[in-house]
Amino acid sequence: MYSIEGVVPVVHPAAFVHPTAxxxxxxxxxxxxYVGPLASLRGDFGRIVLEEGSNLQDSCVFHTFPGTEAxxxxxxxxxxxxVLHGCVTEPGVLIGMNAVVMDDALIGAYAFVAAHSLVKAGFVVPSRTLVAGSxxxxxxxxxxxxxxWKANGTRVYQDLAERSRTSLVEVAALAQAEPDRPALSTSADVAVPLDQARATPSEPNKRLVG
Structure with missing residues (x-):
């Protein structure tokens, strides 16, 4: 965490920010x-806001132009x-891996931006639609x-924020796995990739996290 010109980041006690962010x-x-490892949130020109229950995963960048709010x-x-720059997303949005959302773009509520897509400056994505391409x-x-599926994946990340706040600690790696190695609390019963969820319509509670 860094202040600039006396302005200090604000993190709610019920949030989790990875130490390398x-x-x-x-x-x-x-x-x-949840803010993942190596994420960069730069409020050095304008304000950056993550509203309740949102997640910004590993290596994401969130920035904006001077005097604006993202x-x-x-x-x-x-x-x-x-990468999100100078944009606004409404509730429930999914931004796919390695997507770029540019300045003054508005992502409507519950819309999806596909992985590797480029949302150009000023573009408005209608609510509950999928956009893709560059x-x-x-x-x-x-x-x-x-x-x-998306709502469930977001809940899994909200749970991860709590799991991380209560149990994530820095350790030295083991030389080999212990014989009675414990299993993590998450499994395919919690979430699966979208292609698997589509292939198993009889199991609607299986959803993606990534």
Whole structure:
């Protein structure tokens, strides 16, 4: 955490920010948020806001132009390596891995931005739609099953924030696995990739986290 010109990042006690993430200046991280390893949130020009229950995963970058405010809305879900710059997302949005969302873009509520897509400056993504490509274009309306899949994945990250706050500690690696090695509390019963969820419509509670 770094202050700049006396402005200090704000992190709610119920959020988790990984120790290798960097937060600078006017950054606001709300309750039940998760900020992953090596993420960069630079509030050195304008304000960066993560609303309640959102997650910004490993190696993501969140920045904005001077005098502006960039917002990841409530229950937002940003995959590994994505870049958000000067944009606003409404509640329930999914930004895929390595996607780029540019300045003044507005991602409507519960919309999905596909992995590796580029949302150009000023583009408005309609609510509950999938956009993909470079530049991103509207592909179709999302199904109720896809929206449920995303909501479940976000809950898994909200749970991860709590798990990390209560049990994540830095350790030295073992030379070999112990014979009675414990299993983690998450499994395929909690979440699966979207392609698997689509292939098993009889099991609608299996969803993706990544």
């Amino acid at each position: 960097v937060l600078i200046g006017d950054v606001h991280v709300g309750p039940r948020c 917002v990841l809305g409530r229950d937002g879900h940003v995959g590994h390596g994505a 530049p991103a274009k509207v592909v179709r309306t999302l199904t109720p099953a896809e929206l449920a």
